[in-house]
Amino acid sequence: MFRTEQERPRVSRALCEQARLEGLWTETGPTERAVALRERQAIDSVPFSHGERLLWDLAWDVWNSGNARHHGLEHTSVIECLEVFDTGNLSKVASLLAALAADMEQRAGGCSAGGDVERWLRAREGRRRQGVGGLARVKAAARGGATAGR
DSSP states (O other): OOSSTTHHHHHHHHHHHHTTOTTSBOSSSBOHHHHHHHHTTGGGGSOOOHHHHHHHHHHHHHHHTTSTTOOSOSSOOHHHHHHHOOHHHHHHHHHHHHHHHHHHHHHHTTOOOOOHHHHHHHHHHHTOOOSOTTHHHHHHHHHTOOOSOO
16 A cells, blocks of 8 residues: 555654644654553543544554555545545545555556655645644543643
8 A cells, every 4th residue: 555664654643643643653653652542442531523533543544554454444434534524634635545546556557656645745744733732632631631722
């Protein structure tokens, strides 16, 4: 699905950042905190919007797509994305899917060029916001508190 193994964790990180969950994914994969939240289903205690939860699930689906035990997207449905995302978020996810499809098509045709996912990642990484964003919500939820500015 990806041209290089480095693209998969970067895509998952970009999706988490889109959901304002900065700091839960790195260039190499999910952080220990992200894994713990996933395993304990503690992410349910974080005050997510439906769209943010969908992006979190999509990040894990992308990450698990490289695992032989997993086949494609497990949690995320296209219909749910259409019903929940505003046009801005839907456009970002759709552009990712188009980039993935283009790279897969080029590889199937014997071309190693591709690079659509890499361009998608560079565009997102170039716009990365500074600050704590949604990570503050995760930490506050872990402490049992609420966050302001939500």
